[in-house]
Amino acid sequence: MFSTLGYYICIPFAALVKLFYNLTNSYGVAIILFTVAIKLIMLPFQIKSKKSMIRMNRMSGKMQEIQKKYANNQAKMNEEMQKLYEEEGVSPMSGCLWSFIPLPILIALYSIIRQPITHFMMISKETALGLLDKAAAAGVDISALTMTSKDTVQFSAYGQIGLVKAITSQCPEIVEGVDGWINLNYNFLGMDLTVTPWEAVKNFTFTAAIIGLILIPILAGGFQLLMSIYTMKNQPQQGANGASMKSMMYMMPLMSVYIGFIMPAALGVYWIAQSVFSLIQEVIMTKFFNKKIEEEENARYEARQAERQKRMEEGRKQQAERKNQEERKQTLKEKQKAAQAAKATKAAKAGISTTEAGRVGNRPYARGRAYKADRYDEKE
Structure with missing residues (x-):
């Protein structure tokens, strides 16, 4: 079952290698072009993964603060971490899936190289x-x-x-x-790509072809080490995780060198091309996305500042409006008090007015200077 599944997985990759071999008539160039094609196909997914990883790296300070703050409460730490991921628009698993894809491609390519009749030419067993x-x-x-x-x-x-x-x-x-x-020509730059570099070591002669075969796995491991160093430099890890990543940084290139020596040199050519193109891609994407994300963060910061300034302006306007309302209320109260005082004054004056002083019955001005109250009384 697994062999059948592996056969069908090889079909699209074999078609690509065959296309490039028919175009160039060079097995080595076909493998290099195959590597470029795979990188281009994977580029959209790797861009998404890289962007997420850079965001994760830039928010590492906030993550450490949460880990320190909730060191004794794992559930609360996970909850706060999830909130942080949602706020930043980051998925911690987005970069993991695509990191495993090169492995099945490598296995498929190895099958194509090792079994050229059934897995490259697609001729029945x-x-x-x-x-x-x-x-x-x-x-x-x-x-x-x-x-x-x-x-x-x-x-x-x-x-x-x-x-x-x-x-x-x-x-x-x-x-x-x-x-x-297809009458395959395995010669590339004077080297037979079907030979394992270890066979070249055992049958060493001082020739360019032999030295080239021996250098293939060394170059593959060297470029992978450069790739690991650059990645670690731009994505620093802390604590035990950092120590583990550092160990893997040296372990993986060493494994590449070992595997490269015991497998056909054609696989080593793919490994070198993969590491070189990955390193170039990593450098370009790191610079591009660091700049882009920094611009986005600056834009968000400026938007937050503008929103804060807007709220402050609205607050000042509301405060001024409240002050004006209080002043208007105060003025109205003062007017009311003045009116009441004026009314009271008028009432006080009315109490001693000429009208009241001269009133006799219903006649308000009945009294004069020569007024005598008993003027018209009957005299005895």
């Missing part, structure tokens, strides 16, 4: 075994190309590579009429 019999009949020594498993003959680990090279150099006529067959 039965036809491939038939070609093995024809090659043996044509005088090709196939003892190193096969192995017996459960009484059946199968290709050895790199048997298909050996058969392709043997047919191409000794008996190309046996593949006439075989649909999909």
